[in-house]
Amino acid sequence: MTTPLADGTVPITSEAELRELVGQPLPRAVTKERTRLHAMDRAWLARSPFCLIATAGADGTCDVSPKGDPPGFVRVVDDATLAIPDRPGNRRVDGFRNVLVNPHVGLIFLVPGRTETLRINGSARLVRDAPFFDQMVVKGHRPTLALVVAVEEIFFHCSKSFLRSELWQPETWKPELLPSHATIVKSVQDTPQTLEELEQYYGPEYAKKLYG
Numbered sequence: 001m002t003t004p005l006a007d008g009t010v011p012i013t014s015e016a017e018l019r020e021l022v023g024q025p026l027p028r029a030v031t032k033e034r035t036r037l038h039a040m041d042r043a044w045l046a047r048s049p050f051c052l053i054a055t056a057g058a059d060g061t062c063d064v065s066p067k068g069d070p071p072g073f074v075r076v077v078d079d080a081t082l083a084i085p086d087r088p089g090n091r092r093v094d095g096f097r098n099v100l101v102n103p104h105v106g107l108i109f110l111v112p113g114r115t116e117t118l119r120i121n122g123s124a125r126l127v128r129d130a131p132f133f134d135q136m137v138v139k140g141h142r143p144t145l146a147l148v149v150a151v152e153e154i155f156f157h158c159s160k161s162f163l164r165s166e167l168w169q170p171e172t173w174k175p176e177l178l179p180s181h182a183t184i185v186k187s188v189q190d191t192p193q194t195l196e197e198l199e200q201y202y203g204p205e206y207a208k209k210l211y212g
Helices: 015-022 027-031 039-047 094-101 131-136 160-165 181-188 195-201 204-209
Strands: 050-056 062-068 075-078 081-085 104-110 117-127 146-157
Touching (some): 039 117, 094 117
Antiparallel strands (some): 050 062, 075 081, 081 146, 104 117, 117 146
């Protein structure tokens, strides 16, 4: 076994060591990978209002960005291509900048109430216009760019993490145990706005600025 480090942790340094701990995957877990969209994948994407996009920069630094819109916002271009519209945000575009230098992306698509997820890995590019942009209009907003993903690997992921976390069980939700978003922003950022100004900014009017 690997010698403990000074902090007491015992690192895993090889796949053989990792396999010794976790074992081998079941055959079903290995053979579930596909390279083209199935009708079931299309049905899932049609009902999904939320996805996570993982990217990495040229130096290996990583980013995970959430994307959300009405169900079906991700457009299936063909059996091996998806398009994800961009909406007004904070303009950091961390993930998009990563894609410009490293096209590899990992996607996880959620459907509220369902404990499985759809995972898609592939190669992405940014486009500033395409014929399908007209089908991506939401509340009058036509996207100014989209992430087009060439599917390389696709599979459904099991429910265990959602069941363990009880993510969709309302009786476990206690959002009031954390302060308001305005309070969090004021606590962790050096911002000139007062807490009252931030509370107003992130208040009921915030939802009216989602597409404008």
